[in-house]
Amino acid sequence: MSARIIDGKAFAATVRGKVADHVARLKSDHGITPGLAVVLVGEDPASEVYVAAKHKQTVEVGMASFEHKLPADVSEADLFALIDQLNADPNVHGILCQFPVPDHLDERAVVARIDPAKDVDGLSVVNAGLLASGEKGLVSCTPLGCLMLLRDQIDAMSGLDAVVIGRSNLFGKPMAQLLLQENCTVTIAHSRTKDLAAVCRRADILVAAVGRAEMVKADWVKPGATVIDVGITRIPHPDRPGATKLLGDVDFAQVSKVAGAITPVPGGVGPMTIACLLANTLTACCRALGVTEPEGLTA
Numbered sequence: 001m002s003a004r005i006i007d008g009k010a011f012a013a014t015v016r017g018k019v020a021d022h023v024a025r026l027k028s029d030h031g032i033t034p035g036l037a038v039v040l041v042g043e044d045p046a047s048e049v050y051v052a053a054k055h056k057q058t059v060e061v062g063m064a065s066f067e068h069k070l071p072a073d074v075s076e077a078d079l080f081a082l083i084d085q086l087n088a089d090p091n092v093h094g095i096l097c098q099f100p101v102p103d104h105l106d107e108r109a110v111v112a113r114i115d116p117a118k119d120v121d122g123l124s125v126v127n128a129g130l131l132a133s134g135e136k137g138l139v140s141c142t143p144l145g146c147l148m149l150l151r152d153q154i155d156a157m158s159g160l161d162a163v164v165i166g167r168s169n170l171f172g173k174p175m176a177q178l179l180l181q182e183n184c185t186v187t188i189a190h191s192r193t194k195d196l197a198a199v200c201r202r203a204d205i206l207v208a209a210v211g212r213a214e215m216v217k218a219d220w221v222k223p224g225a226t227v228i229d230v231g232i233t234r235i236p237h238p239d240r241p242g243a244t245k246l247l248g249d250v251d252f253a254q255v256s257k258v259a260g261a262i263t264p265v266p267g268g269v270g271p272m273t274i275a276c277l278l279a280n281t282l283t284a285c286c287r288a289l290g291v292t293e294p295e296g297l298t299a
């Protein structure tokens with residue numbers, strides 16, 4: 001048997017379409033254009049590519065995109081001054097500082113400086129706490145994207161066993177909270193978990209976010225399970241010199257023979273991350289205006 005391939009690229013396009021419809025309505029009914037500010041510190045080539053993709057898609061859905069590139073040696077004070085200015089700017093509804101930032105800057109302090117109402121990455125202590133308490137906040141984009149894919153794939157998540165491999169604040173913890181909210185029985189596994197393969201084999205929903213290429217093998221997966229691969233490891237292309245190739249945390253060739261459904265890499269979770277960033281910016285804008293927020297784009 002072979003698994004259904006979950007087309008995250010196509011799903012992300014439908015999410016962006018919904019966002020674009022609501023953006024058009026905000027413009028016509030309220031004269032407001034939602035705005036996203038992206039701050040990039042330094043010149044990491046991978047980050048430049050992501051930030052360019054974010055800019056392009058922000059403009060495509062009709063939002064305003066504000067890019068701020070700062071030198072790698074920018075002081076914390078100067079970075080904070082920019083964030084303060086964006087916090088105060090009524091045309092900016094979402095703020096994202098691309099990670100990683102150079103070592104002399106503290107990511108947690110950067111996130112803490114962003115107004116929680118504009119924290120479209122959902123990384124602030126306030127938004128993490130709101131999610132953990134089951135209250136309305138902004139949810140980290142990648143877990144939100146995975147939730148949307150899972151809701152689309154699975155009619156009834158209630159009561160299913162879900163295993164999340166990875167416990168980061170950016171992904172593993174919020175993903176676990178979202179699955180719990182869907183009434184799954186949730187296990188957060190990580191590098192110290194005993195007999196990881198056996199733990200994973202219990203999962204009806206297996207979400208891999210460890211950052212180790214192709215670690216999840218076929219005998220870790222319950223036949224018929226839904227497998228979500230959050231890993232992105234870039235390696236030199238085996239056949240094409242100079243080119244690169246992306247690998248997930250799941251050994252796709254093996255696992256796709258056992259799973260019921262699986263996300264590919266690329267074309268799975270990755271495109272959903274940016275779509276959800278746009279969805280979060282729209283949500284933040286609607287809340288700032290006090291107008292009804294769109295359905296199906298939030299947790």
Ligand SMILES: Nc1nc(=O)c2c([nH]1)NC[C@@H]1CN(c3ccc(C(=O)N[C@@H](CCC(=O)O)C(=O)O)cc3)C=[N+]21
Pocket residue numbers: 050096097098099100121141142232246265266267268269270271272273274
């Ligand atoms: N503050 C912050 N928030 C983030 O959300 C954030 C960040 N920093 N730093 C870097 C990571 C990485 N990330 C991705 C976004 C899109 C794809 C994506 O679209 N991937 C495509 C194509 C990838 C390609 O071909 O290069 C795919 O998987 O199909 C992947 C990864 C967001 N991140």
